[in-house]
Amino acid sequence: MLAVQKATPETGFALAEVPIPSPGGGEVLVEVEACGICGSDVHVYQWTSGYEWMKPLMPVTIGHEFAGRVVETAPGVTSISKGDRVTVWPSMSCGTCQACREAQPEHCERKVTLGLTRNGAFATHVTTPASQCFVLPDNVDFELASLTEPLCVGARAVEIGEVKLGHTVVVLGVGMIGLAIALMARRAGASTVIVVGKDDPVRLEVARSLGFSDTIDLAAFDLTTEVQRIVGGKVDRVFEATGVTASIRDGLSVLRRGGVLTVTGIHSKSVEIGLTDLVRNKHQLRGSHGATRATWVTVLKLLAQCGEEFRPLISHRVSLAETVHGFELSIRKQASKVVVMPKLAPANTKGKS
Ligand SMILES: [Zn+2]
Ligand SMILES: [Zn+2]
Structure with missing residues (x-):
């Protein structure tokens, strides 16, 4: 074969x-x-x-x-x-x-x-x-x-990031995992999900076709300004799905005090972050990778109920x-x-x- x-x-x-x-x-x-x-x-x-x-x-x-x-x-x-x-x-x-x-x-x-x-x-x-x-x-x-598998990775990240009803969410990255996170965050009850790409017009268009009207192309727009414009401040949850180290600092810059940033990208470089800011902002930095058996059962039910989505x-x-x-x-x-x-x-x- x-x-x-x-x-x-x-x-x-x-x-x-x-x-x-x-x-x-x-x-x-x-x-x-x-x-x-x-x-x-x-x-x-x-x-x-x-x-x-x-x-x-x-x-x-x-x-x-x-x-x-x-x-x-x-x-x-x-x-x-x-x-x-x-x-x-x-x-x-x-x-x-x-x-x-x-x-x-x-x-x-x-x-x-x-x-x-x-x-x-x-x-x-x-x-x-x-x-x-x-x-x-x-x-x-x-x-x-x-x-199923990438949707599970997205669903698990949303569980780890603890998205709750009404939360405002920024997803950095418009690859499959970023889009899966955005879809699952919306299903988890997020009030606003902002999908962010950089010079990635084809995949940003896919995000819009999935119903995400708030998208930001960092090649043309500034993240902080746009997030401020869309939600009137900072957001409750940020997800990183880019594998680009700069996106960790970008993500922390738009995260409200007490917010959670969940990292899912595979990073080939390490990143320096200001820990005093992390402490004073009471930011939570979490990693999510893979999924659980329970996530698989949940996602297969979702595919049966609303697969066309x-x-x-x-x-x-x-x-x-x-x-x-x-x-x-x-x-x-x-x-x-x-x-x-x-x-x-x-x-x-x-x-x-
Ligand atoms: Zn995979
Ligand atoms: Zn074992």
Whole structure:
């Protein structure tokens, strides 16, 4: 089968022909129908710092935001059946570390991530433990289901940032996670959600198409002035989803006293912040990464109830052979979410370009 792999510690991916894997104990084999390109996959593609630990694992097939159909189950697997339509929580806990023993698998110290530390889903088939599978509600199609993982990351960030009814919120970043946070903050009851990008017209337009009328392009406007204009002061909550260090100081500058800034970006550089200001402003700085099993259940319910609300997040659909093209679209900020659909013929690539 065709698989998109990180084979060497340098920019790019290799398109490899590899055998279809067999499910091991407790596992199932999933035929992939849709797999989204994630911001973290882009970091791996570009080989920016923060992923050096992947070197000894190469070659590894990338791709962790996926949905598909179970085509084979290992003997003894009863929770999932052949033919089930599933999406998969790619973060697998060890079951034995202290966090796992304390029933907090999301904090596992030895977690394995499908598509980063074990072979993922930019391929026609992938194996996964049956315990990581969530059966899809009947009305959730595969491409919507492939959004589950990033929507969970957004939902979890909103839980960590404790968005409450009536809060004013600034989201820095218009990539998938920024948009997912904005959508979940609105669902959590925020009165105003301001979506901020920088020289990112295509994705700011996606934000507006999702109903966010308050957007700021930092290439043309000043953050403080615009936030003041929109909410008449500072905001209750800020979320950072850019990976750009300057955005942490930007975020703190528009956060009201006692407010919470939640960081979700992967930062290749460190940042200096004035701790006296942090203390006097009683600012809370929090980190959010991944999600919990409960978040997965919640987001799948949301997709079943109002899936169409989320579909505009998908801007492009490409075939497996065109995966690298999809990455280039993401890097050039020409796309919000690119979904790789292995069954799509290359010439059939759909979407704006
Ligand atoms: Zn992801
Ligand atoms: Zn563990």
